[in-house]
Amino acid sequence: MRVLLLGGTTEASLLARALAVAGVKAVFSYAGRTAAPVAQPVPLRTGGFGGAEGLADYLVAEGITHVVDVTHPFAAQISRNAIAASAVHKVPLAALERPQWQAEPGDDWCHVPDVQAAVQALPDTPARVFLAIGKQTLAPFAAKPQHHYLLRLVDPPEQPLPLPDATAVVARGPFAVEGDLALLRDHRISHIVAKNAGGSGAGAKLIAARRLGLPVILIDRPALPPRLVLGSVPEVMRWLHHGDTERGV
Ligand code: 3Y8
Ligand code: NAP
Numbered sequence: 001m002r003v004l005l006l007g008g009t010t011e012a013s014l015l016a017r018a019l020a021v022a023g024v025k026a027v028f029s030y031a032g033r034t035a036a037p038v039a040q041p042v043p044l045r046t047g048g049f050g051g052a053e054g055l056a057d058y059l060v061a062e063g064i065t066h067v068v069d070v071t072h073p074f075a076a077q078i079s080r081n082a083i084a085a086s087a088v089h090k091v092p093l094a095a096l097e098r099p100q101w102q103a104e105p106g107d108d109w110c111h112v113p114d115v116q117a118a119v120q121a122l123p124d125t126p127a128r129v130f131l132a133i134g135k136q137t138l139a140p141f142a143a144k145p146q147h148h149y150l151l152r153l154v155d156p157p158e159q160p161l162p163l164p165d166a167t168a169v170v171a172r173g174p175f176a177v178e179g180d181l182a183l184l185r186d187h188r189i190s191h192i193v194a195k196n197a198g199g200s201g202a203g204a205k206l207i208a209a210r211r212l213g214l215p216v217i218l219i220d221r222p223a224l225p226p227r228l229v230l231g232s233v234p235e236v237m238r239w240l241h242h243g244d245t246e247r248g249v
Pocket of ligand 2: 046
């Protein structure tokens with residue numbers, strides 16, 4: 001058995017640890033988006049594969065017997081490529097996905113289908129907006145330059161930000177509620193824009209928003225083709241060891 005773990009999330013790091021403890025041969029794959037990604041207890045590879053074709057070739061060249069997609073729910077392209085590549089060579093694929101966040105009493109959420117709709121959902125009168133969506137999808141917000149934007153980035157920005165009135169803080173999650181409460185208060189935030197990432201690493205801002213009674217514009221996950229989805233690290237370990245295909249799609 002040799003597992004390709006498509007990583008980049010908290011759950012990917014947890015699965016890597018379980019594989020290392022179980023002595024399963026695995027390789028952990030990062031896209032190479034950040035300067036210094038978290039180290040992993042299994043061999044690493046970093047960078048794109050060269051599309052679905054490149055990934056398919058990699059599976060054969062590296063003798064991969066199973067692919068586990070533990071990438072972020074908004075990393076739709078790599079997930080689509082994994083579905084296509086694993087089908088070409090009939091390499092079993094499972095995704096380890098965390099549930100979407102669900103609103104609780106006190107939450108003031110506005111669900112939007114995509115980033116463009118998130119921009120439209122912002123008010124026209126100037127506001128102070130925490131864009132907690134990283135750096136890859138900032139450009140559309142230039143359509144509403146009247147707001148002050150607070151950005152949180154993993155690495156310092158290399159080029160000028162596409163927004164005229166923006167402050168960037170450099171921080172890597174997982175984040176804690178107290179820290180996010182302080183951030184929202186210190187920057188006098190009036191609105192939050194976030195992706196419905198799910199998981200524990202990015203949820204602190206939503207709890208902080210609830211406590212401060214702030215509105216959250218929450219972007220829905222992109223749709224993905226059907227694939228086997230598992231809900232926990234133990235489920236993945238069982239699937240790997242027992243060819244648990246009855247859950248196949
Ligand atoms: C490169 C690997 C671990 C994984 C930790 C999780 C939690 C902390 C919260 C906010 C939201 C955001 C962002 C975020 C979180 C975890 C997880 C998660 C959100 C690292 C990492 C990589 C990335 C890529 C990065 C994106 C960006 C998104 C920042 C490592 C730290 C906003 C997603 O500068 C860039 O280009 C950053 C790009 C994709 C989204 C974007 O579009 O900008 N993640 N994040 C992975 C790779 O190269 O393959 O550096 O160690 C991983 C983590 N980020 O093992 O502990 O599991 O979700 N990541 C979002 O949720 O909206 C921050 O600020 O509140
Ligand atoms: P994406 O848009 O789905 O993928 C774009 C391209 O990046 C892919 O086609 C692939 O290039 C490469 N790629 C992505 N993830 C990869 C991986 N784990 N290993 C090797 N190549 C990868 O991806 P993204 O949204 O930029 O996310 C990139 C990474 O950051 C992923 O590991 C993801 O888990 C992590 N992350 C993303 C978010 C987010 O909000 N999007 C949040 C937290 C963590 P080729 O086509 O050349 O193979």
